[in-house]
Amino acid sequence: MLDRLRRERDSWDVVVIGGGATGLGCALDAAARGLKTALVERADFAGATSSRSTKLMHGGVRYLRSGHVALVAQSLRERELIRRNAPALVRELAFVIPAYRPGERAYYGAGLGLYDWLARRGGARSSRTRLLSRDEACRRLPTLRTQSLRGAVVYHDDQFDDARFALEVMRAATGLGAVVANYARVAGLLFHAGRVAGVGVVDEESGATIEVPAHVVINATGVFADVVRRLDDPAAAPMLCASRGAHIVVERAFLPGDDAVMIPRTDDGRVVFLIPWRGRVLIGTTDVATDDIGGEPAPDRDDVEFLIAHAARYLATPITRADIRSAFAGLRPLLLGKHSRTAALTRDHRVVVSPRGLVTVTGGKWTTYRLMAEDAVTRALEVAGFDRVPSRTASLAIGNGPVPASAIEQYALENSGGHSNQSNQTRVALLLEAETTRFVREEMARRVDDVLARRTRALFLDARASAALARPVAEAMARALGRDAAWVERQTAEFEALARAYLPPD
Numbered sequence: 001m002l003d004r005l006r007r008e009r010d011s012w013d014v015v016v017i018g019g020g021a022t023g024l025g026c027a028l029d030a031a032a033r034g035l036k037t038a039l040v041e042r043a044d045f046a047g048a049t050s051s052r053s054t055k056l057m058h059g060g061v062r063y064l065r066s067g068h069v070a071l072v073a074q075s076l077r078e079r080e081l082i083r084r085n086a087p088a089l090v091r092e093l094a095f096v097i098p099a100y101r102p103g104e105r106a107y108y109g110a111g112l113g114l115y116d117w118l119a120r121r122g123g124a125r126s127s128r129t130r131l132l133s134r135d136e137a138c139r140r141l142p143t144l145r146t147q148s149l150r151g152a153v154v155y156h157d158d159q160f161d162d163a164r165f166a167l168e169v170m171r172a173a174t175g176l177g178a179v180v181a182n183y184a185r186v187a188g189l190l191f192h193a194g195r196v197a198g199v200g201v202v203d204e205e206s207g208a209t210i211e212v213p214a215h216v217v218i219n220a221t222g223v224f225a226d227v228v229r230r231l232d233d234p235a236a237a238p239m240l241c242a243s244r245g246a247h248i249v250v251e252r253a254f255l256p257g258d259d260a261v262m263i264p265r266t267d268d269g270r271v272v273f274l275i276p277w278r279g280r281v282l283i284g285t286t287d288v289a290t291d292d293i294g295g296e297p298a299p300d301r302d303d304v305e306f307l308i309a310h311a312a313r314y315l316a317t318p319i320t321r322a323d324i325r326s327a328f329a330g331l332r333p334l335l336l337g338k339h340s341r342t343a344a345l346t347r348d349h350r351v352v353v354s355p356r357g358l359v360t361v362t363g364g365k366w367t368t369y370r371l372m373a374e375d376a377v378t379r380a381l382e383v384a385g386f387d388r389v390p391s392r393t394a395s396l397a398i399g400n401g402p403v404p405a406s407a408i409e410q411y412a413l414e415n416s417g418g419h420s421n422q423s424n425q426t427r428v429a430l431l432l433e434a435e436t437t438r439f440v441r442e443e444m445a446r447r448v449d450d451v452l453a454r455r456t457r458a459l460f461l462d463a464r465a466s467a468a469l470a471r472p473v474a475e476a477m478a479r480a481l482g483r484d485a486a487w488v489e490r491q492t493a494e495f496e497a498l499a500r501a502y503l504p505p506d
Contacts, residue, residue, distance in 0.1 A: 001179050001180060001181040002184065002210070004179045005038060005040075005179060005181060005201070005210050005212055008038075008212075010213075011197070011198065011215050012036050012037065012198075012212065012213065012214040012215070013030070013035035013036040013037065013214070013215050014026075014030045014035050014036070014037045014038070014214060014215070014216055014217075014218060014377070014380055014384075015037075015038045015039070015040070015198060015199055015212055015214035015216075015217050015218070016030070016037070016038070016039040016040075016217075016218045016220055017039075017040060017186050017199060017217065017218065017219050017220060017221055017228055018041060018219070018220040018222065018224075019039060019041025019043075019044070019045040019046070019047070019166075019170070019180065020041075020046055020047075020048060020049060020050035020166070020220070020222050021046065021050040021162075021165075021166055021169075021366050021369040022220040022222070022361055022362075022364065022369050022373060023041070023218075023220035023221070024039070024045065024046075024166055024169040024170050024180075024369075025369045025370055025372065025373030026039075026218050026220050026373040026376050026377055027039040027170075027173040027178045028169055028172050028173040028176070028178070028373065028393060028396070028398075029370075029373040029374055029376075029377045029392075029393050030178070030377045030380070031173050031176035031177055031178040032176055032391070032392040032393055032396055033381075033389040033390075033391065033392065034389065035377075035386075035389075036177075037173070037177070037178040037179070038178070038179045038180070038181075038212060038214070039173070039178060039179070039180040040180075040181050040185075040186060040199065040201050040212070041181070041182045041183070041184060042183070042184070042185035042186065042204070043182065043183065043204075044182050044183070044445075044446070044447070044450045044454060045166055045170050045180075045182055045444070045454070046162065046163045046167070046454055047182075047454065048222060048223070048330065048331070049222050049330040049331055049332065049333070050163070050166050050222075050366070051163035051166070051330075051454050052162075052247075052297075052328055052330025053162045053245075053330060053365075053366050054245075054273055054275070054285050055159055055160060055161060055162055055275065055277055055282060056157055056158065056159055056160070056273070056366075057082055057090050057157070057158040057159070057160050057367045058075065058079065058157035058158065058367060059072045059073075059075040059076040059115060059118065059119065059157070059367070060072055060075055060365075060367075061111070061112070061115055061155075061157075061262070061264075061271065062264075062270065062271045063347075064111055064114060064115060065111070069114075069118070071347065071348060072115070072118055073118045073122060074368065074371070075365070075367045075368055076115075076118050076119045076121075076122040077122035077123070078368050078370060078371055079119075079122075079124070079157070079158055080119070080122050080123045080124045081370065081394055082367070082370070083124075083158065084395075085393075085394075085396060085397055086165070086168070086397070086399050088399045088401050088403070089160055089161070089164065089165050089168060089398065089403075090158045090159065090160045091159055091160075092126060092157075092159075093156065093158065093159040093258075093259075093260055093275070094127070094140075094154050094155075094258065094259045094260065095154065095156065095157060095259070095260045095261070095262045095273070096132070096141055096152045096153070096154050096259050096260070096261055096262070097112075097152055097153045097155075097261075097262050097264055098141070098145075098149060098151075098152045098261070098314055099149070099150045099151050099152055099153065100148045100149055100150060101148075101150070104150065105131055105150060105151045105152065105153055108153045108264060109129065109131050109153045112129040112153060113129055115129070115155060116128055116129050116155070127156045128156075129154065129155040129156075130153075131151060131152075131153055132151055132152040132153065132154055133151050134146075134149050134150060134151050136151075136152070137149060137152035140154075140257065140259050141257065141261065142256065142257070143253075143254060143256065143315055143316050143317060144261075144314060144315065145313070145314055145315060145316050146316070154259070159260075159275065159277070161278070161403075161457065162366060163453070163454040163455075163457065164403055165366075165398075166454075167454070167455070168398050168399045169369075169398060170443075171443070172396070172397075172398050172399075182444055182446065183203070183204040183205055183446055184201045184202070184203060184204065184210075185201065185202045185204055186199045186200065186201055186228070186231075187200045187201065187202050187209070188200045188231055189231050189232055189358070190211060190212075190213060190214075191356070194356060195356050195357045196216075196232060196354070196356050196357045196358045197213055197214065197215075198211065198212050198213035198217065199211075199212050199214070199217060200212075205446070215384040215385075215386070216357065216359060216380045216381075216383045216384040217358055217359065218359045218360075218361065218377070218380055219358055219360040219361070219362075220360075220361050220362075220373075220376065221362075222331075222333045222362065223240065223242045223293045223331045223332070223333045224293065225239065225240060225333060225360050226238045226239055226240055228358075228360070229358065232354050232356055232358045233354055233355075233356070236354070239335060239350070239352070239360070239362060240333050240335060240336060240362060240363075241336055242289070242290050242291070242293050242331045242333065242334070243287050243288065243290065243331065243332040243334055244286065244287075244288045244289075244297055244299075244329050244330075244331055245284060245285035245286055245287060245329060245330050245331075245332055246284060246285060246286040246300075246303035246304070246307065246327065246328070246329040247282055247284030247285055247307070247327070247328055247329070248282075248283050248284070248299070248304060248307050248308070248319075248324045248326070248504065249277075249280045249281065249282055249283070249324065249325050249327070249328075249460060249461060249462075250280065250281050250283065250319055250323045250324055251280065251281065251323065251416065252280060252281055254274075254281050254311075254315060254317065254323070255274050255276060255315075257276070258276065260273060260275040260276060261273070261274040261275075261314055263310055263313070263314060266306075266310055268286070268306075269287075270285070270286075270287050272284065272285070272307065272310050272311075274311060274315075278409065278457060278461060279409075279413045279461065280325065280413070280461050280462075283307050283311055283319075284307065286299070286306055286307065286329075288302075288303065290331065293331055296498070297329040297330060298327075298328070298329055298505070299328070299329045299504070299505065300505055301505050301506070303327075303329065304321065304324070304327060304504045304505065321504050324503075324504045325464075326459065326460050326461060326462060326463045326503075327463075327502060327503065327504045327505075328459075328460060328502055332347075332365075333362050333364075334363065335349075335350055335362070335363040347363065347364055347368070348363055349361065349363035349364030349368060349372045349375070350362060350363050351372075351375050351376050351379050353379060353383055357383050359379055359380045359383055361373070361375065370393050370394070373393065374391040374393060374394075377391065378391065406435065406456045406458075408435060408436075408451070408452065408456040408458050408469060408473070409456045409458055409461060411458070411465065411469060412458040412462040412465040412466055412469070413462070413465075415462070415465040415468065416462055417462070417465065429472065432469075432472055432473065432476060433476045433479075435456075436451055436473055436477055436480065437476060437479075439455040440477055440480040440481060441480065443455055445477070446481075447477075447494075447495075448470055448473050448474050448477065448491045448492070448494070448495040449494075449495055449498055451473050451477070452466045452469060452470070452473060452495065453466075453498075459499060459502055460502075463499045463500070463502035463503050464499070464503070466499055467496050467499035467500075470491070470492045470496050470499070471492045473495075474487075474492045475488055477491070
C-alpha cells in the first residue's frame, strides 16, 4: 500500500484522512463510485473510538425521550441496511428492561412501541417489543435482583464486533481498488492555487515522507477533526467537544443466558447496558466531558464505580473491582450544541467544507457510519468538480461469511486473570503462529496490540491473560515481518504496559 502511494504521481481523486468507522466508510463509498481513492491512518485501523464502542448497531432508544425522533428513525434505517449487507457481522439481540416501580412497564412499553414502529417504517423485520411478567423476567434473567420486581419489557436491537466490522469495511474498500495505509501519519496538507490539494504523510515505521496529491481531501478523524481543520485554517472555530465513554468487562456468571439488560435511566441522564459479548459481559457506558484527546483514554475510578453501582441496582450479586477482567474507554466526537452536558448532546453528524476546500465529516455514531460516508463523498465530488455519481453502499455486501473463531481469544477466556496451565499454552501455541501470520499478511497488523486488541479482542476480554500472550505474539510477528530480537522486546514491553492500563484503576 505504501509503495502504491509512493509510485503514484498523478493526483488521487479522493484522499481520506482517518481509518476509523467513518473514514473507512468514506474509502469504501468513494472506491465503489469508481474514484481513485487513498486513505491514511496515523495508527491502526479502528485504533481509537471505533474499537471502543458498546458493540451495538442501534437506533438509540434514549433519544426518543428527548424528542429526537428523526435521528432515531435515520439510525434504524441504517441498521436495517447493515443487516442486509453484512448479515455475518451483526446479530439481533434481545434487551430486557426490568421494571421495579408502578407504571414503569407500561411507560417503557409505550416508548418502545414507537421504536418498533419507526423500525418497521425503515424496513426492519425485528422481533417485536412485548411485556414480560415477573416470572418471565426471572426465567430470562436468573441473576436479576428480584426485590420489588414487577415485570419487564423486552425489545430488540443488533450487536456486532466493532473492530472486526471496521476491518471488513477496509477489506471491502481494498477489494474495490482503494489504497489504505495504517501507521501513515498526516504531517500537513498540500496546497495549490489556494486550495487543499493533498496531504504530506510520514511513514511511522521508517520515518520516510510521502506527498499524496489529491483533487479533494476528506477529514474523517473523529475527535481529532478540529486538529486537522487547523492544518488548513489555524483560526478555525471548534466544531466538537469530546465525551469519554467507559466500559467494564466481567465474567458471564453475572449475566448468563442470551439476553442483555438495559438500565433506562442513570444518574447522568444516559442509559447503561449489560451485554453478553464474546463469552463475557460488557457493561457501559459512562458520559464524562473531557478536553484530553491525546494518548490512550482510560476509565478513572469514578467511571468504574459508576458502572458498578448502577449494575448493583439490577443484579442479585454485586460486582466488585476484583471481578473486572478489563476496563476501557473511548472518546466520542460530539457536535457542539446549546447543551453544556455531553449526555444531552445527540449523535447527529455534519459535513462542512472550508474556504480552501477541505471536506470534514464528524459527529455521528457507528450505526450511521455508511450514511456519514455517503454524505461526505457526495460533497467531495462537488468540491472536486466531478460529475455526480450515486453512492452504491446501500446495497453493497460487506464480509465473506462468518469470522473464524480465534485461538488467541479462547486463551484469554480460559485463562481468566492471567492464570494459565501448560496444556492450554501448548495447545494455543500450535494455532497462534498461523493466526498471527495471517493477520500480518492479510490485514496489515504491524504491532502486537493490532493483534491482541483489534484483530482479536483478547485485551478487551481479559487484560491480564492478554499480557501473557504479548511475547509469543511478538515473536510470531517478528518472524512474519523480519524483525529482530530488540523489536520483540520493545513490543512486548509496550503491550504489557498497555494491558496494565486496561485493569481497573486503584
